[in-house]
Amino acid sequence: EVRAGDVVARYGGDEFVVLMPETKRDDADRVAHRIRARIEKLNESGLFSFPVEVSIGVAQLGAPGTDLL
Numbered sequence: 001e002v003r004a005g006d007v008v009a010r011y012g013g014d015e016f017v018v019l020m021p022e023t024k025r026d027d028a029d030r031v032a033h034r035i036r037a038r039i040e041k042l043n044e045s046g047l048f049s050f051p052v053e054v055s056i057g058v059a060q061l062g063a064p065g066t067d068l069l
Contacts, residue, residue: 001034025060032056 002008007019018035020028039054 001031001038025058028058028060032058 002018002020005021006023007017009017009019011017018031020031023031036054036056039052042048043051
């Protein structure tokens, strides 16, 4: 659900970050919705013996040099 130039990384034990350079906020929101929909389809498929849940937030880097995380 992400582009070739995006970076997906584990941020914590069960936390992941998707860095999407040169991406507008609305486009990032659409990616978040696609990820959520894909996980819902995986749950419906019965692939896992337990439901997988996701919580997604979108943040945007402000002025140069400000912290994002």
